[in-house]
Amino acid sequence: MNQDYCCPISGSPFTHVHWPDHHPVGLVMDGVAIPGLGEQIYQWGGGQPFNAECLYVATRWEAVSDLSPWLVWLSGPEDPVLEGFLEQGAVKEQGYLLVSATDRATCTRWMRSHLQVEMSPGCDELVRIAHPALARTVIGGNLPRFPTRAVDRLIVPDRISEQWHLIEPPAVQSGSTVDQPGKMMAAPDLSSAFEAFDRRKDALQIWNSLEQSVRNQLGGPELRDAYPALGKTLEEARGSGCNSLREVMQFLFATLPQRADSNPVTETAPHWIKDEQ
Structure with missing residues (x-):
């Protein structure tokens, strides 16, 4: 192709x-x-x-x-x-x-x-x-x-x-x-395509929820610049046993430099993540 x-x-x-x-x-x-x-x-x-x-x-x-x-x-x-x-x-x-x-x-x-x-x-x-x-x-x-x-x-x-x-x-x-x-x-290659699509969809969903300061820490502000670091972090999160988007978000913030006097997980995680069962 x-x-x-x-x-x-x-x-x-x-x-x-x-x-x-x-x-x-x-x-x-x-x-x-x-x-x-x-x-x-x-x-x-x-x-x-x-x-x-x-x-x-x-x-x-x-x-x-x-x-x-x-x-x-x-x-x-x-x-x-x-x-x-x-x-x-x-x-x-x-x-x-x-x-x-x-x-x-x-x-x-x-x-x-x-x-x-x-x-x-x-x-x-x-x-x-x-x-x-x-x-x-x-x-x-x-x-x-x-x-x-x-x-x-x-x-x-x-x-x-x-x-x-x-x-x-x-x-x-x-x-x-x-x-x-x-x-x-x-087939194995088809299953791999579906899995890659799901990972990409999760990454974009998380990107949409991030504040600009967090995007900048990932290499932003543009998605095309930050996506390699975001994708790598998500792969590491999944490898560490994070199964939900909430857990992935918590892993993401734990690996980024902490912002002074703020709680990024609380401030940045949108309603659909905070309320996830």
Whole structure:
């Protein structure tokens, strides 16, 4: 997999990446991160026609469609839905872009085949496939190996580096036209991707709760500068037996220089950490 920085996340990636002439471009958005996503897409569309798919519809997960990822097929780099997403959702990692290697219907079926994973025989779990950090590994990391080449490349926002990532396989491969099975199967590399996603999510949740003075001690004030130290501290905390975010926060403050005349754990830990059982 080739993965390169493309351009700052504050702008459109299509100022640096050519809009493909013969391949559909889709915007995948996370229904967990954007409440009322279907209505939001409609508002961004401004009454103009658009082609959108709620990916849980027509699957066994249709009952929880309020949390479903959506796939919107874009009309061009100035598509109003894309413009709305770029203004509000990209910097929050609420979705990503994909360039299809096939037609829209086939690519949509392929995306639906990656909504769930069988972690053990008869035990299926939903995959948050619309989150860009997870898509980078689950989809982007496997582009050369998928039997069906439905996705040509991904364009993914990264909050930590504040850049768009362009993810594409090392070489174009001729894939099979056979449909993927109805779900993914658990494998060691897939489990590692899920664990890395959970660790990253915890790190960002803790970062959001930290005061500026603590961020500076970690190498901030920008997340991209502080994240290596933050990630290392969290790994050490987990290795020391810290299992909850509250315990991780306490470990973090114990390893940082103490601020005079203050109790950082009490002052900085937000309500969801202090009240955690």
